[in-house]
Amino acid sequence: MATASIQLHRLASDGDLARAWARSMGVEFPRYTSWEELRDELSRxxxxxxxxxxxxxxxxxxxxxxxxxxxxxxxxxxxxxGYRVGNGDVWSLDLWAPFRAS
Structure with a gap:
């Protein structure tokens, strides 16, 4: 696997998905996460x-x-x-494997 994406924007329109994720992964995300809130947490x-x-x-x-x-x-x-995330909200988190030249 080269990359993985957590599409947080999907939580805004699908409460059932958010509850299923929380149950199966043991991690809860709010319906919306603003970049400002995340950046403030990172600053600490x-x-x-x-x-x-x-x-x-x-x-x-x-x-x-x-x-x-x-x-x-x-x-x-x-x-x-609303049904979608708004301006300044986190759309997704992406994780990727570092590129290794062969």
Whole structure:
């Protein structure tokens, strides 16, 4: 497996999915998670790697190259929370395997 993605945006529109995830994985996520809240939590954690920010056209990609983790955040001023995540909410978390040249 090269990458894995936790699509948190799906929790906004599917409460049953969120409950099933919590039961099976033992991890609960709120329906919406704002990047601001996540960034505040990270600021209280030692050793958090530097984040490279890239505009992905309607999304911002915060990538921690040293830990192989990315956070994708909705970046559309007109998006409000509802059936979907809103502007500034975490869309997904991505984990990837480092590339190894053969």
């Amino acid at each position: 954690t030692q050793g958090v790697p530097e984040l490279k920010i890239t505009d992905q056209g309607g999304f911002l990609l915060y990538r921690a190259v040293s830990s192989n983790v990315s956070v994708i955040v909705a970046d559309a001023e007109d998006e409000e929370r």
